[in-house]
Amino acid sequence: MSNREIRKFESKKTKKKKKRLRLFIYLLLLLLLTGGVSLILYTLKNPIIVNPLKTKISIENTYDPYEAISFVLFGNKEDVKAETNVDTSKIGKYKTTYTFKDHKIDIPVQVVDNVSPVLVLQEYTTDEVEKVKPESFIKEIQDTSEVKTKIKKEHKIKKGEYEVTIEAEDEYGNKTTGIATLYRKKDTTAPTFTTELSEVIFYENEPFDYLENVQVTDDLDTNPKIETNADEIVAGPGDYTLTYTAKDRSGNTTQAIRIVHIEEIPEENQRIVYLTFDDGPSNNTERVLDILAQYQVKATFFVTGNGQSRNDLIQRAHNEGHTIGLHTYSHDYAIYQSEETYFNDLNAVSNMVYDLIGIHPNVIRFPGGASNTVSANYCQGIMSRLVNAVGERGFYYFDWNVSSSDASGDNVDTEQIVASSTSGSAYDHVVLLMHDTDAKGTTVEALPRIIEYYRDQGYIFKGLSYRSPECHHGVNN
Ligand code: ZN
Numbered sequence: 001m002s003n004r005e006i007r008k009f010e011s012k013k014t015k016k017k018k019k020r021l022r023l024f025i026y027l028l029l030l031l032l033l034t035g036g037v038s039l040i041l042y043t044l045k046n047p048i049i050v051n052p053l054k055t056k057i058s059i060e061n062t063y064d065p066y067e068a069i070s071f072v073l074f075g076n077k078e079d080v081k082a083e084t085n086v087d088t089s090k091i092g093k094y095k096t097t098y099t100f101k102d103h104k105i106d107i108p109v110q111v112v113d114n115v116s117p118v119l120v121l122q123e124y125t126t127d128e129v130e131k132v133k134p135e136s137f138i139k140e141i142q143d144t145s146e147v148k149t150k151i152k153k154e155h156k157i158k159k160g161e162y163e164v165t166i167e168a169e170d171e172y173g174n175k176t177t178g179i180a181t182l183y184r185k186k187d188t189t190a191p192t193f194t195t196e197l198s199e200v201i202f203y204e205n206e207p208f209d210y211l212e213n214v215q216v217t218d219d220l221d222t223n224p225k226i227e228t229n230a231d232e233i234v235a236g237p238g239d240y241t242l243t244y245t246a247k248d249r250s251g252n253t254t255q256a257i258r259i260v261h262i263e264e265i266p267e268e269n270q271r272i273v274y275l276t277f278d279d280g281p282s283n284n285t286e287r288v289l290d291i292l293a294q295y296q297v298k299a300t301f302f303v304t305g306n307g308q309s310r311n312d313l314i315q316r317a318h319n320e321g322h323t324i325g326l327h328t329y330s331h332d333y334a335i336y337q338s339e340e341t342y343f344n345d346l347n348a349v350s351n352m353v354y355d356l357i358g359i360h361p362n363v364i365r366f367p368g369g370a371s372n373t374v375s376a377n378y379c380q381g382i383m384s385r386l387v388n389a390v391g392e393r394g395f396y397y398f399d400w401n402v403s404s405s406d407a408s409g410d411n412v413d414t415e416q417i418v419a420s421s422t423s424g425s426a427y428d429h430v431v432l433l434m435h436d437t438d439a440k441g442t443t444v445e446a447l448p449r450i451i452e453y454y455r456d457q458g459y460i461f462k463g464l465s466y467r468s469p470e471c472h473h474g475v476n477n
Pocket residue numbers: 278279327331367368
């Protein structure tokens with residue numbers, strides 16, 4: 001190719017280049033023009049320009065919706081009406097509505113927490129064993145949300161002195177860290193009881209917290225442990241000397257004692273069923289005792305001399321905590337001929353019982369009850385005299401206020417016995433008459449349901465004693 005030819009070629013090339021550049025500029029101008037036009041169109045449509053940086057507010061800071069306006073086309077900020085539901089005391093998403101001429105725009109506004117907690121620390125001294133918690137080092141903490149603290153680092157400076165780094169973080173991840181000093185000392189001082197362990201008196205079954213209001217202090221352990229042996233030694237009514245032991249984390253202990261009196265609840269103040277069984281013992285007495293043992297309830301046996309082959313059951317009943325009362329040796333109504341014949345019979349059964357269990361019972365029940373009229377066939381007015389005479393001799397007699405009706409025949413229908421026996425819930429103190437001779441198998445069958453009924457009604461079961469509430473019939477002879 002000649003030089004001329006090259007030049008020609010080059011000028012052709014330059015021309016092409018210039019043409020391309022021109023095209024590019026035209027395109028750029030066009031783009032700027034359309035951009036500018038659309039911007040103008042947009043601004044005409046949305047004449048209020050809001051600064052997006054001013055739509056995120058820190059909690060508890062003031063919010064002025066006008067401050068967020070950067071520019072108003074063909075107007076002033078003052079011409080804009082702003083309505084907002086922003087509550088800077090609460091984190092959340094809100095809305096500000098700006099109205100200008102016939103234009104209305106909604107701008108989302110956010111209240112956020114981006115403030116770190118304020119953390120003021122203090123030194124802390126403890127023993128050599130406590131696992132320290134961040135709370136021990138915090139004197140003051142402030143934040144609008146909940147703050148969690150943790151120990152980030154523990155660094156030994158010298159023996160007994162540590163540098164502890166505490167970090168506080170609020171619910172939104174804003175963190176503050178600080179450094180506090182921890183001193184550890186050997187604890188050789190035992191805790192001290194700061195409350196006097198005064199004597200206490202309360203009733204059995206009355207709930208009593210032996211550790212309540214018992215306080216101790218310690219030089220280095222803010223919460224020494226207190227223990228008492230109450231659970232091991234307190235068992236029913238009586239006087240007890242309890243030992244209290246206070247122990248700090250380092251194992252130093254102090255002991256103190258307290259006297260506790262536990263009194264029986266007066267029977268008058270309780271709902272009680274006194275199950276009573278007359279005329280035994282017999283083979284059925286054994287079944288009755290088994291049921292009472294199974295339900296862990298106590299009863300009273302008014303015994304006679306008519307079942308002596310099973311007198312072992314009087315011993316068993318006594319050993320199992322039931323009351324042995326006296327009914328009659330012979331159960332022959334002829335005993336009502338005179339006071340003398342009555343007491344001869346009573347003494348006979350009393351001596352029999354004494355030989356069995358070493359006790360002359362003072363709880364008795366008249367054959368037929370104090371209200372019987374059969375005695376009139378033997379002696380007019382005998383019952384009126386006997387009710388006083390037994391008292392003069394130190395006996396306490398008990399009639400009944402509920403009857404099982406099992407005396408109306410042999411093996412009375414079980415359902416009838418249950419129905420009669422469970423008719424006593426109007427009484428706070430039920431004295432229930434039953435019989436435990438060989439002919440009373442259905443009484444034994446009814447017994448579990450009778451016990452369950454009264455138990456479910458909230459009654460407790462006790463044997464009679466001279467302290468039990470009186471239960472006397474009217475005297476008819
Ligand atoms: Zn009888």
